[in-house]
Amino acid sequence: MEGMTDLADPEVEADDLDLHSPPSFRAYGVALVVLGAIGLAASFTLLVDKIKLLQDPNFTPSCDINPVLSCGSVMIKPQAGVFGFPNPMLGLIGFSVIITMGVLYASGARPQRWLLGGLVAGSLAGLTFVHWLFYQSLYEIGALCPWCMVVWAVTIALSVWTVLLAGRVMRPDSTVIATLFDIRFLLIVLWYLGIGLAILVRFWDYWRTLL
Amino acid sequence: MSKDNTPKLPPLPDDGSRAEAGRARREAAAQALRDQKKAARRRRVLVQIAVGLVVVLVGVGITVLALNSGDDDATVAADVPASGIPAQVNADGAYVTGAKKPKVTIQVVEDFQCPICQQFEQVSGSLLDEYISGDVVQVQYRTIAFLDRMSSTEYSTRALNASACVMPAGEDVWRRFHTALFANQPPEQGDGLPDETLISLAEQAGAPDSVASCITDQPYRAWTASTTQAAFDAGVTGTPTIFVNGTKLDAFTPDVIKAAVDKALAK
Secondary structure, eight states, X not given: OHHHHHHTOHHHHHHHHOOSOOOOHHHHHHHHHHHHHHHHHHHHHHHHHHHHHHHOTTOOOTTOXXXXXXXXXXXXXXXXXXXXXXXXXXXXXXXXXXXXXXXXXXXTOOOOHHHHHHHHXXXXXXXXXXXXXXXXXXXXXXXXXXXXXXXXXXXXXXXXXXXXXXXXXXXXXXXXXXXXXXXHHHHHHHHXXXXXXXXXXXXXXXXXXXX | OOGGGSOOOOOOXXXXXHXXXXXXXXXXXXXXXXXXXXXXXXXXXXXXXXXXXXXXXXXXXXXXXXXXXXXXXXXXXXXOOGGGSOTTBOTTSOEEEXXXXXXXXXXXXEOTTOHHHHHHHHHHHHHHHHXXXXXXXXXXXXXXXXXXXXXXXXXXXXXXXXXXXXXXGOHHHHHHHHHHHHHTOOOTTBOOOOHHHHHHHXXXXXXXXXHHHHHHHOTTHHHHHHHHHHHHHTTOOSSSEEEETTEEOSOOSHXXXXXXXXXXXXX
């Protein structure tokens, strides 16, 4: 029957077996814009608070909530300006680029592949820096800064997405990468869980006082 | 080929409608496939959400349980033997100064390692001194030790123990020591003040020589943990916290404290 031959069309069948749908650049673009905007807002707030703190040493930043959650005590530490200027300035630049690239992808433009490579390099650099700050914040400074954690969170999410999307584009046949890409949200959640547990353990002596 | 050679077959539907039927079938098949993929995708998302939730709940649950069981030390500390509790503190674990029969009571919750408490002492200390030398206001110093992680030597706990060691030497000596501890507060993330410095500060304040062994042996260590826990149980969330007649103040500037005291006196 002709209906049968239609379904048995080799092209359709191959597509059918491949449950991994091709990655959507449009969704990626939207994600970059949203995550980048959140990161930009956080960096901007941090820098404004830093400037206010410089103008008035008694200024209490908006996110000084309790002894553990306090930007003020984190902001004045040398780790908050490793490169000789406040870290959030890097965020302002980086997240602006991310948003621009996101708009490009979301609009349907398909830039050259190497541009995606650039995003991978940039987000991995950000990811490394964010984890160094995470370590410093927990184990050297001993306090958390909420806006900084927002930056950690968006950097992790957009790095995972960027790296896996690039993997899908470079190695379209790899089922491992395709599967990882499909479960990217789960990977991000697990990553957050790891960080959350580290925070829970590190500051347990404080958290339990809130119970 | 001539017309005569054409086999006698039933008339075929014209080409246009045939192609249309094929297209419709293909479209239906493609639609079915799309639906199938959509369903698969939805299933995948649901599975991810479920797995994510389970892993997060289990992970957090196990960690909290493990951490809680590690807290047994603290619960044991709640049953501190009487000999481990400084004789001079009241039921709140506070050292009482000023009026014996007060109209107003100020309770100051501090930690010797807390930089904002140091600022508080600088800004509002003289006002408290004024109240202490009068006979209407009682000032209770409820010192706690919750910032041990801010030093490599559990300075919070050692300083509070030292403060308890100095209590028997009397109010004047204790207040001098209290002032000296804040004036010499070690920076956070440092090694704290060594016991020798605590001892010499105590002796400079006027404590007897016996204070040295008390500071090194830390007989009040368990009490520092239980009084800290008691303060948090009583609604303290950080330091400094100021209560005036049991009411927690929103701020700790001299103006706010004075206003609260005056209001309480006016009653």
